[in-house]
Structure formats: C-alpha cells, structure tokens
Amino acid sequence: MTTHTDETTPQASAEYAPERPARLEWARHAPEVYKAMVRLETAARKGLDHTLYELVKIRASQINHCAFCIDMHTKDALAAGESVERIVQLSAWDESRHFYTAKEIAALELTEAVTVLTDGFVPDEVYDNAAQHFEEAELAQVIAAIAVINAWNRFGVTCRMAPGHYEPGQYK
Secondary structure: OEEEEOOOOOOOEEEEOOOOOOOOOHHHHOHHHHHHHHHHHHHHHOOOOHHHHHHHHHHHHHHOOOHHHHHHHHHHHHHOOOOHHHHHHHHHHHHOHHHOOHHHHHHHHHHHHHHOOOOOOOOHHHHHHHHHHOOHHHHHHHHHHHHHHHHHHHHHHHOOOOOOOOOOOOOO
16 A cells, blocks of 8 residues: 655545556566667667657657656656646647647657557648658658657556656666
8 A cells, every 4th residue: 555645735645546566577578679679769769859759758658558658758858857837738739739849749740640540541741741840861760769659658558567666767
C-alpha cells in the first residue's frame, strides 16, 4: 500500500492503488533486441531539435497509453527546460495550438497520423504539411523518431513497465 502526504489538500494522506508488477523484463531476456533499439533510438534523434523530439515522444506515448514512456519523456523534457504548461497542454495540442510553433504542430499531426493507422495510411494533407516545415532529411528523421517511440511503447505497454521510478537522463 502506498500512502501519499500532501499538506495542500484537505486530506493529509491518501491511499493509492498498489503498483502493478511488470509482466516481463524484456530487455534482460532479449538483450540484443534492446541494444538494437538503443542504436535505432540514437540514429533516429540525430539532427532533430531536442524539444521537438521530446514532444513527439510524449505525444505518441500518450496516444499509446504507455505510462512508463510518458513518465520518462516528460521528466526528460522538464529537465531539458521544457515548460510544464506545454507538456500539460500536449494531450490537447489541437485545442491549444498557440503553445506550439507551426513546425511543432506539423510534427504532432504527423505523430498522430503515424501512431494511429486505423485508416491504414497517413493522410496526404498531414504529410504535405510536415513536408512544408521540414527538409527531406529532417522529415525522414522525424518519421524515424515516431516509428521508434511507437516500438518502445509497444514493449512498455505489453510488458507493463511501471512508471514513476525514472530519473531524468537515466538511460543516456
């Protein structure tokens, strides 16, 4: 049982649900896959603005309900100087576009289209908008970054990796 004490709330302590254990420590059982993912992650982020990269990772992780990755990338973004306000608004970025640049909006639109392939394709309008904001090489990197975080999310969600224990920069 976890107890939380917060003197700013009327209740001095609250009981939280117990943390669910991970299903599988996949990185320990598939170390070569984990190492390949780390190499892919390193390659995907080359040349991309760090802020944009973290926004893409957080947004894809929100869509995929990967609590572990939301925890990790939110903490990394905050440690790198990102504002709490922009991170809080990220789940509703389309309603709060004024917090983001046109380039960031194009990346977020592309992130959503690539992450949610329910129609089986990325709409031309979304791709064309992204292509207007990114040079081809940078656009290729953004697409790679989106694909990589989606892969990480699949490991995190499937293996039920627990959020809350990550320290900024822990895996760098």
